[in-house]
Amino acid sequence: MAGVQRVGTGTNQEAVRRHNLGTLLRHVHDSGEQSRAELTGQMGLNRSTIAGLVSELDELSLIEQASPAVGRRGAGRPSAGVRIRDDGPYVVAVDLGVDRAVVARIGLGGRIWDRATAPIPHDTEAWQVGATVAGLVRQVVALSPPEAPLLGIGVAIPGLVRRSDGLVRHAPNLNWHDVSFGSIVLAALSLDVPIAVGNDADLGALSEHRRGTAVDVDDLVYLSGNVGVGAGVITGGNRLEGVAGYAGEVGHLSHDPRGLVCHCGSRGCWETVVGAPAIAEALRCPEDQVARLGEILEDMTTAPRELRSIATELGRGLAAVVNIFNPSVVILGGHFLPLFRLCRAEVTAGLTERALSPARDAVRLALPGLGGDSILLGAAEMAMEPVFVDPVASLAAAVTDAPARLAG
Amino acid sequence: MAGVQRVGTGTNQEAVRRHNLGTLLRHVHDSGEQSRAELTGQMGLNRSTIAGLVSELDELSLIEQASPAVGRRGAGRPSAGVRIRDDGPYVVAVDLGVDRAVVARIGLGGRIWDRATAPIPHDTEAWQVGATVAGLVRQVVALSPPEAPLLGIGVAIPGLVRRSDGLVRHAPNLNWHDVSFGSIVLAALSLDVPIAVGNDADLGALSEHRRGTAVDVDDLVYLSGNVGVGAGVITGGNRLEGVAGYAGEVGHLSHDPRGLVCHCGSRGCWETVVGAPAIAEALRCPEDQVARLGEILEDMTTAPRELRSIATELGRGLAAVVNIFNPSVVILGGHFLPLFRLCRAEVTAGLTERALSPARDAVRLALPGLGGDSILLGAAEMAMEPVFVDPVASLAAAVTDAPARLAG
C-alpha cells in the first residue's frame, strides 16, 4: 500500500512506470510468448528499459524468461523469450447463459485451465443461481496451484448491466430486475475479491478483439444471438458503453412497425424477427427447445425457406448496425453463428440491400474465432483488465490462498 | 525539427512532457483563464511542475500570465492567472451548409474574431465552392495580427467524410462524390497548412462537448437536421468515428418499411420522415425554401398538426438513438432546434414510447448551447486538436505570416 493513487489529467513518472509495466504485460498476454527484442520494437522503448520492466515483472512472479525460441531465422544473438507463468495469476470467468452457467479458471494469457458447468432451470431466483455459481467457482479454484493469486471474478450476463456498480438492471431471459449479482456471488463464497459484471455481447466483442477474429481491428461489432439480440461494440479500440453501460441495445431497433409486439412494449423490434423465439416458431420447434436453438441449427445441413427469409431480415437489420457504427468486422455469435453458416448468401444480400455503400464496402461479416467461448473469455478479459492498468496494485488486491480459503 | 516522432505503445519522458504541455493548454482553452493553483489541482501535478509548463508555454507565445483575478475569496497569496494570448495562434473554420458557406477566424480559447459568409448556389461544382471559400479565408485572415500563427483550417461538410484523408465520399446536398475538398481549398489559396475535414454532425457534437451544453458530459449525441439527418456521437469522451469515419449515419435507420423511397435506395428511412424536405412538404412550403426551413420554423409560434405528428416521429426515432448509444444528452441541432422548441411534448412522448427505460431515464434532450455556431466552432476545435497533443510540433507546422502570404 505504498502511494496514494494520484488523480488528475497530468502524467507523472509513477504513471509512466505503471503504464509501461502494464502494457508490456498486456503484450505478452495478447500475443503469447514474445522475445524481448520483439517487445522492444512494439513498445518503442529502449532495450535497457525493456530489460528493467521484464525483470520487475519477473520479481512479481507474473512472467518467466525462457531460452530463445527455436526455429527463428536471421543472424544475431537470439533474444530471450518472455512468457506468462503457468502458476501465475488467474481469474475466474462466469458465463451465465439462458439455461446453464459455465465457470472457468483462466490464466493470464487466456488459457482455460479448468471448467465447470451446471444447468440453470427457468425462473430460478438470483440467490439460488448465485449459490450454484459459487459451487462451480469452488470446484475450479480447488484445482489451482496453491500459491497462484486470484485476481478477480468476471461475470457475463445476458441483460442490461449498470457500469458504475455492476448492477443487473434488467435481464429478460432470467427474469431479473435490479439484481446485484456480484454481491450475491461474493456473499455465497464469503470472499472479498474484485468482481466485475458485464453484458454478454460486450464481452464477446472484447475477447474477439483481443484474441479472436478481430485482433488487428479496432472497430467491430459482436452480435449476440441468445434469446434476445444485443450488440457489443468496440470502436477506436474502446468498448462502447454509454453513460450507464447500456449502449448497444440493437435488438429493439424498429424493424417493422406493423410487426409483433415485443416484450419491451414496442411493436416490430428486430428481435421479434431474428430472435430465438421467432426462429423457433418459424421452424415449428417446441417452445421448451428455444434455449437449444443453436444446437438445432448446428445440426441442419440445408436451410428451409422460412429460415432463409429470416436470414435476409438479419442482413437488413445488420445494415442499420453497419451504417451506425461503420465497423470493419461484424461477428455473428450465438445462434447467428449456425444461421450465418447456413444462409450466408441471404444475410449478405440483406445487408447489401440496405447499407450505405461506403460503410458496406468497409465491413466484413465473420464467425467468432473463439467459437462458443467468446463470452466466457470476454468475462475473463474484463476481470484481468486492472492488472494491465496497474500490475502492482492489482496484485495487492488479489487473493493468494484462494483454494485454502474456499475449501475452509 | 528536433526529435523523430517515436512510435509504440510504451510511454517515454518526451511523451510525458508533450502530454502535460498539451493538457495544460487544453485546460486553459476549455475553461478560459485559470489560476495556476486551479491548474495544479486539476492536473494533479506539483506546483513547481506547473510553473515549468506555464513558463514553457509562455515562451512559445501561446499564453500570457495575468495579475491575480479580482473578486476571489479566502486567505493566502493570490495565484496568477493563465490565459490564452489575444495575438496567439488561431485557426480558420469553415462551415459548408446547404446553401451558404461560413468562414471564421477563431482563436485558441474559442473566440470568434472575424467571420465572412457567401451563398453557395445549388449544384455548384466543388472547385467553384473551393474558390469561394478561399476568398472568404483571405478576408478573415487579412484581419489577423501579423505575427499570429495560423495553426490550420477545419472544414465541416454535410456528408460522409473519410477519416484517413478527409476525402468527401458522398455529400448528397452538394451532389459531391469523392471530392478532396481540402486539397481544392489549399490549392486555391496556394498555401500549405494542416487542413482537416469532418462531418458536420460530428463537429457539432465536438464543440457542444467542449464549450456548449455538454461540457461535463462524456456521452452525447448531436443530431443534425440539415437536409439530411446525421448524428455526431461522443462516447466515453471520444468521437465515434468507425473504421473509415462514417459512423453515426442514423438518418437511414429504417423507420417505416412501407414509407417513401429514400435517395439511398431503401424505403422508409427516418430521414424521409423528419428530414427537411419531408417537413417542408408537410407544411406545404415551396421546394426552393427547403434550405431555409430552419428560419421558417423559427418564425412560427404555434405548431400545426402536421408538424406535431412529425415531432412524434422524431421522438420515436430518437428512441433508437438512445437505445443504441445510451447518451446522457441528445442535442437537437439544425432544424430540429426550432422543431423541438415548438413541439417539446410530442418529441418527448415519442421517445418515451419506444426507448428502454434504463436508457430513457439517463438521457436529457437539449438545445445546442452554441446555437447556430456549433458546427463552425466544432470545425475550429478539430483544427486545433493537434496543438493540444503536441504544442511544439503543431507550432512548427503553423504558418506565421499568413496575412502577408495570402495577400501576395
Place this chain on the structure above:
DNA sequence: GTTGATTGTTGTTCGGGCCAACGAAATGGC
C-alpha cells in the same frame, strides 16, 4: 575460422517531476 549482424548487460547520462525550504502576497484577529 572469420566476419558481420543482432541482442543482452552494465554503467553512465539526461531529463522530468517531486520535495522542502524560503520569500511574497493577501486575509483576519487583536
Place this chain on the structure above:
DNA sequence: GCCATTTCGTTGGCCCGAACAACAATCAAC
C-alpha cells in the same frame, strides 16, 4: 497598525526512469 496564518511562486537538490554507449554473447553466412 501589527502579527500570525494561509496560500502561492521560486529555487535548488533529489529521485526515478528512460536513453545512450560500450562491451560481451550468440548465431548466420561466407
